[in-house]
Amino acid sequence: MTSYKPLLLPTLLLCMIGSVKAQTNDTAAAEIDPQIDNNQVKFNASLRPLRQIAGAPASFYTYFWEFGDGSYSFEKAPVHIYQDTGSYDVRLYATNNYDDGKKPNTRPRRVRVNNRSNLATHKPPSFFSGEGSLEIRANQMPKPGEDMVLLIGYRNNSHTAGPVTGSVMLLYNEKQFSQNCFDLSDARTYHQEKPVAFETMLALMNNPEMIREQESTRNGLFTVTLNRAPDIDRRQMIQQVKQEMHSFRKHSIWKIDNIQKGEEQFMFVTINTLPEMISDTNAVVTISGLFIPDDPSMEMEKFNLEMQVVASHDPNRMMLKNKKLNYRFTGKNRENTYKVQFQNTGKGPAKKVAVTVTIPGLLNTASLEVVGMKPECVWCKTATGNQSCIDTVVTKDSIQFVFKNIYLPGTQQDGVSDPDSTKGYIKYRIRFSKKMHKLPFQSSAAIVFDKNEPIYTNRSTGKFKKGISPGIIAGFGSSFGSIPTNMANQQYTLGITISEYAAYKKYFQWELLLRSHRNLEQFIGRRQGVDTTINGTDYKLRYLDTYEKIKVASIEAVPLGFRYNLASFASAGIGTLISADISRNTTRYIRALVVDANGSTRELVGEGGKQNESFATIRGALFADAQLGLVRTGPAAGIRFYQYFNPAYQHIMLYASWKF
Structure with a gap:
């Protein structure tokens, strides 16, 4: 009889080595490969192989590049032109979608640009979707235990010709949740933004006699210019700021200076999503940004970034705002706001997207009100010819939203560099029915791109507080x-x-x-x-x-x-x-x-x-x-x-x- 004992130890060692290697690959950092040509750099990255979630659409990576000079890109292999020579710390944040492993760690790679050239700089990707002066984007939905990056963009969009000076405030950790969700770990600024305390900002706003304050920094002089304005305007603005802060536990403030007319600037903030954050992976959390001009005659602006806590990264999701309701104060006229997000991850554009939503019995489909959509379309009953439009099919227990004659690019489509162009959503309100009981209510969606197989979203569950x-x-x-x-x-x-x-x-x-x-x-x-x-x-x-x-x-x-x-x-x-x-x-x-x-x-x-x-x-x-x-x-x-x-x-x- 042949003995296999001599082979047992080598076999165990190979298994252990394979296991360690698999764990190392699963947590390995993204390896950045820069190819430098004068001041033009082409970036590539090596990432661990994806591990497909069974039954889900094909897994893929999404990319967010931070070039170390205040510029960014969402492309897979971007080309960036630096305006000046020097050393730049480049970061890549890769998010694994429909993948059951951990996302790759981020490790800065220093790039040295020694030469100048006459090459024109690339036009930055379009960031602002509205007419406001402040917007915030996140590289991913918050997943407990992972970090994410907030891209904070602000601009001088005022009607005045002169520069604008003020503050940007970030509000996070809502009081409606019993525990903190986020911790701000790092902020990278490139335009002399200066972190200040809330009291300092109030002092600047409260002192109309203060015309200029100068502080020595490593980059020169930090200058704050204040415009004279009636005290009543200042008091109103301060009251507005305090009112916005009331719903949050934490805040961070940066002083911004001399933003020229039409100028856009960006900050990069790393947020740690705490492991002990809310356990409901369908909860919707909000991070708010305030643009507070030093001139009280200008209006303060607010931007809400609503994100859903996730257990895995999936671009097709359903969200319900205010998931825990007080039954004592909830009546049949109480509105529930849902948002279904979808993304075309295919190799070509989608011309038709059908979103079918299941409606729980507690909700009244006759009270449906559409409050937002992307792409923006007219109603099909008013459309002419092949005009892009949206239609609805309403039954007792479901609603189908159908985008027709649209052009929604795919993430794998040639020439597509902005992932936002591949995304869409439908946002709607719906009221409770007359016979509502104190029961949890669930809703989910099935999304069909053209004639492909449906993609099913998470179940969004609304609950009532016990009281x-x-x-x-x-x-x-x-x-x-x-x-x-x-x-x-x-x-x-x-x-x-x-x-x-x-x-x-x-x-x-x-x-x-x-x-x-x-x-x-x-x-x-x-x-x-x-x-x-x-x-x-x-x-x-x-x-x-x-x-x-x-x-x-x-x-x-x-x-x-x-x-x-x-x-x-x-x-x-x-x-x-x-x-x-x-x-x-x-x-x-x-x-x-x-x-x-x-x-x-x-x-x-x-x-x-x-x-x-x-x-x-x-x-x-x-x-x-x-x-x-x-x-x-x-x-x-x-x-x-x-x-x-x-x-x-x-x-x-x-x-x-x-x-x-």
Whole structure:
């Protein structure tokens, strides 16, 4: 028999080496390969092989290049012309789409440009999509544990001919989430942008007499020019800034100076997406940017960058803004805003894109309102000839948006360098239906480019916050069966309840009850046939009765009660209860019937002593009950059965409750 033991150790070593190599390749940094010709540099990169996610569209990389001189590119292999000689740190941020591995790390590569040439500089890619002075773009959606880059572009787009001076503020980590999502790790500036504190910015805005401030920097003098303006304008602008900051925990501010008319400038900010950020990978987070001019007569501008937290990078996604709603303040007219993003990743343009969205039953398709789209199209019913248009097909549980006669380039198409040109979206609002319940609601989309197979997006889930519903409860009960001799059989109850607001089916409820017992009179015993002396007079005692009057007030707590709404008008519950006598006042009385020497009969009554106890008795109980009425929120009536222990007896209570 042949022995294979000599081959075992080499085989294990090869497996271990292969495993280590695979892990190294999975986390390897992007290797940048520059080819320098005078001041023109062509960039290429070596990246780890992609690992296709089963069932997903073909995996691919998207690219974001930072050239180290304030310029950028989204091309795979860009060519850049530097305006001056020097050393530049080039960074490549590659994002792996439809890939189940980690994205390649970013490692700066220093490029030395020694020669000048007469080659004209490349025209920078189009950045601003609107008419504003500030926009922000991200190289990827935030994925917990990964970093991302924000490209912040600002420009002088004012109607005045002179330069503009002001501040750019970045707001992040929304207060609506209990934990921080981002941490700003680095900011790379190329136009003397200077980080300043919020108080410094306010001081510059609040001091109309300050005309010029100069600070020595490594690049020369940093100059701030302030225009005189009415104090009321300054106060209004400061109030606006503080109002915008109210929704965020963190901010960063950069002072910008002397932006010439029509000039565009860029900053590059690296943001760490924290591993402990929100666990909902469908949540939509917002990073806001403010363009704050020093001249209060100019308007402050705001740009919101809305991004969806993702578990994997997928350019075709569905987002729902405000995914956690307060059911107490949500009515049928509450609008839900959805956005479906899509990207043509093919080798050619798409002329038709159909986006079919599933609509949960809580939403009313008749209330559909389209509020934005890309590419921008007219409605097909008003289009002429082969004009680009959009059409909708609405059913009870779905909506289909169809872009017709459009031209949407593919990412793998020759000559396409701007990935934004390959992307589109449909944004719409839809209201709740009349019969809405407190249930999670999900929606997803299927996207078809021309006649290709559909691409399915993530499921976007909306949820309602649990909320707190306080309530009151009042009841009257009676004990039955073998009742302990020191307990009254009738009791009044008044208390409060705490539960989830308007729970749909099952929920927990906590209760605190005060219970007042009817006064209990308890006979102790009788003595007969003895002689006694009262106030010096001899009497014949017919009998002497001893009895007690007991007054009890109890407190009862339901530490754990489980309830189930059978319908909107009926519910049932079970739970445990702990009861304690917070006060038990016992007064002993004596009643005697005596006969004097003349044969006259007298009845004498006297108090024989008092005893006050607190928390002397603690009992436990199990209960079950049923309710009819507005059991989710509102008034209801119920009946509850108790089984007490220590001592054992039964109690039944009729009660009314009202949840708010």
